[in-house]
Amino acid sequence: MSPGSKALSEFVAEATEILDALARDLLVLDERRGHEADPDLVNGIFRAAHSLKGLSGLFGQERISRLAHGTEDLLDRLRLGKLLLDGAVLDALIEVLDAFQALLGEAARGTESEGLSARVETMAARMASMGAPAEVAEEDPLDRLELEAQVRSVFTEYEEHRLRENVRRGVALWRVRAAFDLSDFDKGLVELNARLKPLGEVISTLPSAQPGGAHGIAFDLIFGAQVDQAALETGLKGTPAELSALTVRPAAEAATSALLQAAQPSATMRSTSPRGGGKKKKRARATPAALPPEARPPLLPHVPEDTEPGPLEWPTSDAALPADAGGAPSPAHVPGPSSVPVVAYLQGAAKASPKGLSVAPALPAGAPVSPQATLTADTSLRSLTQTVRVDIGRLDGLINMVGELLLIKANLQRLAESARQDGAVALSKLFGQELARETRGLERKLEALQEGLLEARMVPVGQVFDKLARLVRRITREAGKEIELAISGGEVELDKLIVEELSDPLMHLIRNAIDHGVESPDARLASGKPRRAVVGLRAEQKGNHVVIEVSDDGAGIDEVRVREVAITRGVITFSQAQEMSRRELLNLIFQPGFSTARSVSELSGRGVGLDVVKNNLGNLSGIIDVWSERGRGTAFHLTLPVTLAIIRALLVGVSGRTYAVPLNSVLEIISVQPREIRTVERREVLDLRGQTLPFVRLARMFALPERPVSRHFVVVVGLAQERLGIAVDELHGQQDIVTKPLGGRLQSVRGISGATDLGNRRTVLVLDVAALLEEGMAVERRRA
């Protein structure tokens, strides 16, 4: 991030969010390539591009702004049906997304490379020239629809286009009329929209000519139904919606009707529609009471008793709207039998003419309208999510704070306990009891707080999966293979930091799977497999851990050649190789000296840096395991803790030192007499319910002075399938700890993942169970 620029980091964060949304929608479009594109999706992408343009303009990011502008133009033509969404357009959009990401990266670093600037220019030019315009119908199908011209006149260009499309395709069109109470109509409308969504397309939402009662407001939803009337009626049961069909005349009548409609007088009354104007509308901020009395009459000039409110619609995107600056009223007329007063909304163009026009509903009974009430969910400019972006560092700070509170709580508990037990007088005993009770209350609340904070850090692992899906698309194209990416478990949640750190290892694994694991389509056909290979990305929660699997149904790893290479590279000796199991051989691919790009890809199809992958995972207290069968494929299993921030730890004592063992990797604790320790080929093992358990003495491993003990406590730790018994002298109980990583100069320390503070300024080291397991297994392997 560029030095010290908070604004820039804000920009990057926000833009990243937009790009993520953009990428998600694009991915869906891409998956449904060849099908009719979901108009909502296209519209969503358009809006994302639009926001990006605005945002980057605001922050002076010219290149992003320029590209976003081109993209927005293209998307605008798409959503208005002036352009067909074909493969070329989709590819261009995906390419643009990549460019956006590159641009954002440069923006974050505060650099600007020539190459990228040129790329932006060419891309923008290409998008501008892109155009296989959709065929234009000679007559406007919309003319055949029996809809009042005034209603029609308030449609946005986009809505008009959607309506036209629906008429052209002969979709049954309905006017869904629903009245809601003013106090919560936004909720009602959202619910109605949610009900309608699966049944078809909501083309436009207009305030109804039919009044919704004294405290109500009614809406007309123009709806293109994908289902028949009966299904629609069932679908809307329980909502205040009334259906009426909109008739579409056969083509011939169109001209006449258009003429007729044009001839209708259109001046009776008008309630203005809130169009155009500034980005953040303050419409309806003012309540009628706040209105200067003289401001009202001119707004509703001659309201005859037999007229109704005109249509009201909210813009979905300002850019798409004709700029109707200042919210000048344009006449509209909807004939209808109503004497109930009018609901008229005026655009709150406060800037333009604060007195005259920043006006809200002219409500009959003077019923106050809360500002919220005028916002509908679907079209509101208020952001749809109730999300606050928080820097992860702040959360870390809060979690540290909770850790310290927990220490204070522990001290309080001790005080209470001692007061209760050693209290000389009855009074102090009573006080001790009181204190103990309060402390328990504090404990519960602290636990809830801690849990809440941890939850706040959790994000779905799907965030990385989405990014990887894009990557797969690109690599697949480059590698000339046919691959289907099967993703599942994207909803499994992990600590944000872990998810961030995961993307590189996962990318490595997936790249390997595509580059080397999966055979070419022809080779696959030859070996009797389907042309299209499947690369799987699966997440699953298992207790305190999350297991992520990256699999392919490719050729698998040839362990014989792994062995050869390992021997020639001196990773293992020949005699060691003789005694190694297949699984052990496969695990050699994670050895540092083993994988160099050339030899490995020639040999078995596993690419660069599996040792790096393993290390990265180790830093996250994770472990990686490989399964492979020749001809059937390969799968990597990544086992990760759910969070690293606060962990419950077992405190153990060895030679007078205290260490913390993360409890999520402790399987059990057993007490062992020295005579129960056996040696198999000079290494110590334990017999645990008939299973041989590798065993290390922590004191010996850490080269601490060993003390004679009458019995060992053995902490059995496990990750994935690995098990190891670690002998310690004493157990000190459990405690929640906030781990601080051994950063900076201490990164290379083996077997320790961090340190924690237990109060009294005593620093206690946290054992890196994954590394110890690794080491224990290495000892085993070396001695085997």
Added chain:
Amino acid sequence: MSRFSELLDDFFYRPDEDVSGLQDFAAGSDGVLPLVPEEVPEEYLAFRLEGECYAVPIRGVREISKVPPLTEIPRAEPQLLGVMNLRGELLPVYDVKMRLRLAERAPLVAGPDAPAPPRSARILVLRTETGPAGVWVDGVVGVVKLKPSMLEAPPPGMRAGDRDCVVGMGRRGPMLYILLDAEQALAP
């Protein structure tokens, strides 16, 4: 008696105390002034190691701390004495005496068997390229201002560490300061 001496101790030395003004005052009053105008003196922090007086540029010193309980890191290189917790921050603490051949082996200062640290011992928290690092010193002497003309090259016959941790000598009045390159002295 111990309580009284503790009080005295606090009175004489407080690591977080800003004494630079006092030091300036002291430095200005020892008669070496006036300075030659173009010679800009640099401030060094002088400290004792095994009775010898060493100094490092003061801008490389983040703070001076009393010796807290240190936690030894198993299987670490011998000059890494352990880690300390400084207001919630985890810092490695190093011994430089071995590197400077002042001692055969690192002192036992961390872990359950370590004796209480000497009263005058301090940890200098230095800024290094790889993050902050603590260095054990036997005592802090004070801040000295050294002008370029007071600096000399290290004497050729001098016993230096494995690498040239000593970058020069500083002479001020009767005192001789061995100027230490902290980065080198702490290099693994």
